[in-house]
Amino acid sequence: MPSNDPLSNAVETFAAPIEGLIVALGQGVADAQRALDQNSVQTQEKIDSDPVLSQYGLQATWYQFPTVNLQLKLSLAVAEDQSSTPSSGASSPSLLSRLHLVAQPLSASFQTHFNYDAQAATQINLTMVPVPPPKAADQSPPKMTLAAVQAAALGSPTPFVTVTDAHGNKTPASTDGKGNTLVFNANFNAVARIWYVMQYAPSNAAVVPVVVAVDDATGSVRVISTP
Numbered sequence: 001m002p003s004n005d006p007l008s009n010a011v012e013t014f015a016a017p018i019e020g021l022i023v024a025l026g027q028g029v030a031d032a033q034r035a036l037d038q039n040s041v042q043t044q045e046k047i048d049s050d051p052v053l054s055q056y057g058l059q060a061t062w063y064q065f066p067t068v069n070l071q072l073k074l075s076l077a078v079a080e081d082q083s084s085t086p087s088s089g090a091s092s093p094s095l096l097s098r099l100h101l102v103a104q105p106l107s108a109s110f111q112t113h114f115n116y117d118a119q120a121a122t123q124i125n126l127t128m129v130p131v132p133p134p135k136a137a138d139q140s141p142p143k144m145t146l147a148a149v150q151a152a153a154l155g156s157p158t159p160f161v162t163v164t165d166a167h168g169n170k171t172p173a174s175t176d177g178k179g180n181t182l183v184f185n186a187n188f189n190a191v192a193r194i195w196y197v198m199q200y201a202p203s204n205a206a207v208v209p210v211v212v213a214v215d216d217a218t219g220s221v222r223v224i225s226t227p
Contacts, residue, residue, distance in 0.1 A: 017102060018074075022126065029068050029128055036063045044189070049211040049224050051200040054187050068128040142188050142216045144195065149186050152214050153197040156221040160184075160199050160210050172199060180204045186214075193217060196224075 043060035047053045144152075154160055154170045161173040161182060172184035180201040187196045193216045200209035211225040 021072075021074075025070060025126070026128065029065065033065060041192075044192070045196075045213075045224070048187055048189055048194075048196040049198060049209075049213075051183070051198055051202065051209055054185075054196065054198070064130060065128075066130070070126040070128070072124045072126070074122050074124060139190050142190075142193070142195070144214070144216050144219065146186060148219070149195045149197060149214050150184075152219050152221055153186070153212050156212065156223075158210060158212050158221065158223055159226055176201070176207070180207055188216070198225075 040060045040062045047058050047060060150172075154162055154172070160170075161176045162170040163173045165171050173182060175181055181203060182199055183202055184199045185197075187198075188194075189196065195214040195216060196211065197214055198209050198211040201207035208227040209225055210227070211223075213222045213224055214220070215222075
């Protein structure tokens, strides 16, 4: 049975192009930041779709790496790429374009295998800092009206408890079949540009809220919670 540990099949690489090593370091930081962002998005969705929490305008906490400092001690070597052969009629690549810096991390196995003196290592300092996005988040008013959001939510197959008015339109019911008083409201998240529409029984926590997300740009409805 294969292991769930992503490092179980890892193989140590003694040498790699330095640009690939730096990209891998940056990718690791980016993956960690993405995981933090996804956690904040999920937390915000839980707040916006909760009948109680959504009434207080709470915002999820966002975490960020303000600065990431990396100090690398490497053994560097200059290697020439012999595979750069010109095509017919093309000029030969210059020597400079064929030269690459190859980095060798100073792990214990590397030092033992090559009997390498760590004092001869090259030290590289890298600093990664976040920069502002090219465009500020859209804080403009929603495109959809509250009536349009309600119509989109009630017009979906989601099992909201509804009644039909004199004009044949669906409207939220004030009670369900068991006599529970129902509340129907919609909250708009200006950052995500999403409406969260919910129907719940405030006096009976056993009644599972009906919650959908309505995209303000397209009007599409996504079910979040149903009984």
